[in-house]
Amino acid sequence: MTEQASRSAPLAAALLGAADLLAAVLSGRTLDAALAETALTKTPLTGPLRAAVMDLAYSTLRSFGREDFFLAQLMNKPVADVQIRCLLLITLNRLEARPEHAYAIVDQAVTVASRLAAGNFKGLVNGVLRNFLRRQDELLARAKENPVAHHQHPAWWITRLKKDHPHHWQAILAANNTHPPMTLRVNQRRITSADFSAQLTAAGLTTHAVGDAAWQLDKPVPIEQIPGFHEGLCSVQDAGAQRAALLLDVHPGQRVLDACAAPGGKAAHLLELADLQLLALDADAARAARITENLVRLGLLSDNVRVCTGDARTPTIWWNGQPFDRILADVPCSASGVVRRHPDAKWLRRVSDIEGFAVTQVRILDALWHTLASGGKMLYATCSLFAAENEEQVAAFIGRHADAQRLAIDGAPSVQLLPHADHDGFFYALLQKN
Template sequence: MQAVAEGYSLTEVLNAEPLPRRAAVQSLSFYVMRRLARGRALADLLLERGAPNPLMGSLLLTVLCLLSVEPAESADGQRPPRYEAHTLVSQAVTAAGQDKQTAAFKGLINACLRRYLREREALMAQAYLRSDVRWGFPKWWIRRIREAYPSQWESILASAAAPGPLTLRINTRKTDRDTVMQALQAQHIGATPIGQHGIVLDQAQPVGKIPGFEQGWWLVQDAGAQCAADLLPLTDGMRVLDACAAPGGKTAGLLMQAKVHLTALDIDEVRLSRVTENLLRLGLDHDGVILKTGNAARLPSWWDGQPFDAILADVPCTASGIVRRHPDIKWLREEQDIADTAALQRRIVAALWETLKPGGLFLYVTCSVFPQEGIEQEAWMRTTLPGAVSLPAPGQLLPGQGSEHDGFFYALLRKQDEKQTPDTSA
């Protein structure tokens, strides 16, 4: 909790946890992140002058979120964490006493929690007067979604506040969906086909216990993200760029389609190494994959001057479409990040467009639901990039509209030779 408050990704923090307790810490952390607005509102009511220090505040918020579990709530596809109130209060006080930053506030934490238990109904009623508590998102986020989707905003927020399902993409180089479905049924794991190559599990499972993990039959990938590889019609021998590639899920999808000469580019060398790890587990041809560390917007740092036949540009974004899987995102972002990220996206796209052959295909992808990173960017590309022609693509995918996917945006463009007559057939 404290690390996220300081701006660190929850994924990064959890990866540093000892393996034996990581799953438990993740489950509790995810639950608290989804109910953080409620915890903050209650803390504001209980602490007139605010928390005396950040770590004490994080401890109090965590316990308030766990004490205020509502009967109808669910977390991570299961029942929410339930503990006896006296156990939570006792362990919170004990935990406070074990750290020099919080030891002096044991009495204050005890008093706050006991007051909450005495006045729970009244305090909860006051907390739920706040829109961020009712929806579980920052107020600016709620306003932005409501403005963008006036008839859908409630279902979008409700869906994004709940845990997402565990979805697999079948590795078609090794097996087929029917085989995996049969293996799941043999282990009494309920599942439903989705999309062209996907399977949604009825209940999340540890990946190591799902049939086919060691054999590389599948990778975990949201149904929305699976669309990327299917939208680029690749053929053997093509020169392809996967920009902003790490950790390699979409890279794998491209390699399942055709035997291409693929360059995987990412600015983060550590994350880029995971591309090879994932391809090795899946048994995909990684020998022909060139890994390059570089800033996509700065061509001299990575491009050899040879143009590409196709480019997948999974550009950096606010990740507003995947908050049900990464609930810390909504608390790490600021409203200004939308404009800042959109400007970065345009710099990257403009640079990458230079590396595309005339006649080549360019797939723009973001895991965002904000129009500034989606439909507005497509309009900018169509009117700004030389020779850009829009082709049919899904556009904005929204969660909570009777679908099992996260929020994504897709735009597909062809780079037409400027000497050719404009193609308006699309």
């Protein structure tokens, strides 16, 4: 974002900032990477402007299939300038969300266009947006007949969900397009769940319980407004993700491995449940540093806790040969169960990515199994909804390892949580070494 834009009307600056982010995503970068790049190379987004830019970017990525469909109907050929295309997509999303402000939105979008690409697209932007307003009812009807526009997901994604979840695929797609809940996990080493709830109420935050130590905020807020967050009284963690540590069934003194542990939410939860000899592992050094930061904030770092940078597929590099009693294998995956938090993933993922993740998951599982003690338990976890990464992966693992057996979870061989008002989508399977 240019300095000139940051001094202009707030909406114009927000439209331009969001268009920059969307252009970065369409070029193949994740939204997180695009934000980091903006902070390093351009005027940093702060305060209300950052909030406005993020709102526009996230909303447009959630409904990208819809806005892209509209744009294709409104233009005879694709616009050559990527930034102008992104400006149009962002503005179409805004017009749908705030129809009562249509005149001001179009005016601000034209203002931004006049500063981009030598101002050559000012008339085009004005014409496309006003044409959309005239034809909106017609375009909305057409969008209902187009699966990508209607469900706001890529065609291959819709097809795979139909196959894997024939009775729930439409509800999953609808849930993926909503805003995610914000849930807090109470650090019961520091405060009781009841006392923390009282602090939330005193701070004017309304919540409801979604677990023994989990409180979901009725309305998400910045972490600065959460009482005791910086003092380590709580963590932000989805209620579905909080099931992992509970399912692993840890006991004091056990040797526990959290593989692929960054940013450390599940490792911290395990340490909140019991005094453990824990190794938190991650292949990325920068992400591993975040594990340490979170454990320090929560007061959980000790001589019995080690954070290590290493690849879960190659234990010989980081394992000392002492078997683990418990292993949390929270493996890399498509993240198809958490796309409402990462809407860019819907449009960045490809079918081939699922196959690639499955290969990585096989290598991690087979490598970690050799480090598990006899009688020990390993929890296989993903934030995916695709069977190729979940049930099919576990079934194949059982077939390769005669000494592996499933342990029931809630009376079932495994658990597939679907995106819901109270939690994201996760898969869990608990394995024991005979």
